Amino acid sequence: MMTPGFARARTFAASIAGLAMFAAIPAIAGEKIYDPPVGSRWSIETQMQGEEVRPDGTATSLIKTRAELTIEQKTADGYRISYVQRGATVEGNARSVPLRRAYAKALEDVVIRASTDAAGKPLRIDNLEEARRQIRARADELVGQFDRRPAARALFDQLMAELVEVDASSAAGVYIDSLALLAAAQNTGMKQGEVRQVTKPAENPLGGDALKSNERFELVETDATASRLKFVNATSVDPAAMNEFMQSFARSLLAASGDSVTPELVNRLVDSMVFSFGRQTEFEVQDGMTQKVAERSTTVFRGMEQNLIQTDTRTIRMTPAP
Incomplete structure (x- = not known):
């Protein structure tokens, strides 16, 4: 069964968290390090757009959020920050839109205080219990809208x-x-043309066990002073892992239908299906701080009378707060 769109948005953090491993490497000479002034305030605007195309129609969603980041203190190994989501709008005709809207509202105006490493990667929430209490209270205010929709309430x-x-x-x-x-693109210590590759688990768009993905992270552009950098991270499912998953998926389908699970039938069913996933993320960095992230992912599945093309884009812009 396809994972609902809102689940992909919710777990998206897990699929990109491994990118931040690159930020732990000390910067080389010439690369501008991440060094925001204490007391500086930054505006973070995020836009997430999803489109799911099936034979019976197209479902869309558009989520826009605005948040404020404040650099509260510089420590021996990083920073202490505060982060507040100040506003969110959720539009579209996807069935997940009401849930996405409520999820965004539950986080609105909740002050998150955190500690980061030297590259700005969050390591821990310093006021976790306080944040939990605020979210619980907000959830109690929002839950009533789902009282007549038991499945959505659950x-x-x-x-x-x-x-x-x-x-x-x-x-x-x-x-x-x-x-x-x-x-992920701050304090990388990379030179132009340098490539780093890593293999790690990735969310399975069809549900079930995680798939193994290959990520290729490259510094593709830099100016003469190394003040402006551009990185590209490309993610694809490992071919061997994909084949293993499809074989397992086919065997489970045959068993559920009562058919004999023979190698011939398994291979025939696998050959009748198409499943692919890919994601590309571009980072624009200026003076050591990421100014823009643009990401696009595409999932395609055909087979068993299903035909799905899911496209998701996400853009993050960081600017000085007015």
Whole structure:
């Protein structure tokens, strides 16, 4: 069964969190390091757009959020910051839109205080219990809109439980995941043309166990002073892992239908299906700080009378707050 669109948005933090590993490497000479002034305030505007095309129609969603980041203190190994989501709009005809809207409202005006490493990657939420209390209170105010929709109410309760029950080690990636993505291109220590590759688990768009993905992170452009940099991260599913998953998926379908699970039938079913996933993320960095992230991912599945093309884009812009 296809994972609902809102689930992909909710777990997107997990799929990009590994990028921040690159930010832990000390900067080389010439690269501008991440060094925002204490007391500086920054505006972070995020736009997420989704389109799901099926034979019976097209479902769309558009989410825009605005947040404020304040550099509160510089520490021996990083920074202490505060982060507040100040506004969100959610539009579209996708069935997940009401849940996405309520999820965004639950986080609105909740002050998140966190500690980061030297590259700005969030390491922990310093006021986790306070943030949990505020989110619980906001969830209690929002839940009534789903009283006449039991299935939506159950999903809303699940989403809120994940927000307030998240453990301390994962909270930073859930509450302020955009900062982890921004930090991926800060203090990299890379030279133009340098490539880093990593293999790690990735969310399975069809549900079930995670897939193994290959990521290729490259510094593709730099100016003469290394003040302006451009990085590209390309993600694809490992071919061997994809084949293994499709074989397992086919065997489970045959078993559920009562058919004999033979190698011939498994291979025939696999050959009749198409499943692909790819994502590309571009980072624009100026004077050590990521100014823009532009990401696009595409999932295609055809088979078993299903035909799906899911396209998701996300843009993050960082500017000095007025």
